[in-house]
């Protein structure tokens with residue numbers, strides 16, 4: 001056993017991870033996995049509920065552990081108050097609380113008077129509560145300069161919180177009722193890398209909505225009410241998810257200015273061939289493109305840089321080699337590794353004879 005593990009502590013964490021995997025299916029934290037930095041002492045479980053005996057972990061400073069919460073000895077700065085039917089944030093938060101788990105309760109507000117106690121907060125997880133309207137607007141978290149993750153997925157917020165601390169790295173607000181984002185909402189959040197806004201009511205993005213987001217990497221605005229690809233997106237974005245919006249068309253300059261764009265998801269957008277401009281995906285940095293569950297009848301033009309293309313569940317009848325290799329001749333070839341075309345209206349025998357010259361590094365094709 002000892003030879004398999006660097007230390008006894010690592011073994012314990014591994015066992016906890018395995019248990020965790022089987023217990024978190026009801027809360028997905030916005031569908032994007034969490035990076036856990038164990039060197040920083042970040043807890044590797046998001047909930048103690050359904051564990052063998054949570055009270056066994058309530059060993060750290062029981063006298064300062066707020067009623068209704070678990071204070072595990074493994075993570076002395078973590079406070080687990082999730083799934084307790086709480087209607088408010090527990091009073092008397094220990095001053096040194098860094099990781100506060102309040103998901104799956106009935107909390108309607110985050111009062112600054114209660115949170116003011118815990119200024120060392122690094123993670124605040126309030127997914128699946130009843131946070132309403134624009135109650136989070138206002139500088140409730142202004143003084144929490146250590147705050148890195150704020151998760152408030154699955155609430156009833158109608159606005160993005162303002163005045164968030166400048167060190168914030170992830171803001172997850174998926175499945176709320178946000179219908180617009182005011183100018184300069186994110187001003188100063190230059191370290192924000194992940195912003196989840198899927199499952200809201202957004203229709204447009206204003207010119208200054210995303211001002212200040214200089215390092216945003218992942219932006220998910222799927223399942224909103226956009227009728228066209230929003231403009232004024234942060235130019236730093238590498239992963240752009242827009243699946244589940246009803247786009248009637250994709251214009252020539254839909255993704256112009258996104259100079260680092262690598263991963264683009266446009267699944268279930270109702271896309272049809274006449275509406276997709278041949279230049280729409282001419283983004284030379286693109287690596288992965290998800291166009292599954294649309295209504296395309298011909299393969300669309302994609303850049304030769306593309307390595308993963310998902311076209312399953314469309315109505316494709318025609319495989320155009322020029323979609324992948326616009327210039328004839330051996331110097332130009334597609335970098336495609338995985339091509340999914342299953343669930344369409346064509347068969348393997350319909351591939352043009354010379355397709356292997358163009359798709360010469362292909363590892364898998366599904367038809």
Ligand SMILES: *[C@@H]1O[C@H](CO)[C@@H](O)[C@H](O)[C@H]1NC(C)=O
Pocket residue numbers: 084085086104105106
């Ligand atoms: C929230 O309160 C409602 C009733 O007001 C109750 O039905 C529901 O189970 C509560 N949810 C949680 C997570 O406690």
Ligand SMILES: *[C@@H]1O[C@H](CO)[C@@H](O)[C@H](O)[C@H]1NC(C)=O
Pocket residue numbers: 112116139140141142143
């Ligand atoms: C933040 O700190 C300042 C100065 O200590 C104080 O005046 C202000 O009320 C605090 N804000 C909140 C929301 O607690």
Ligand SMILES: *[C@@H]1O[C@H](CO)[C@@H](O)[C@H](O)[C@H]1NC(C)=O
Pocket residue numbers: 166167168190191
């Ligand atoms: C942003 O992150 C960098 C690198 O981790 C850090 O040096 C800087 O202080 C952070 N900025 C803020 C406002 O926290």
Ligand SMILES: *[C@@H]1O[C@H](CO)[C@@H](O)[C@H](O)[C@H]1NC(C)=O
Pocket residue numbers: 279282326
């Ligand atoms: C893509 O755009 C560039 C200019 O940005 C252009 O030179 C190139 O011809 C375009 N590619 C195709 C296949 O049209």
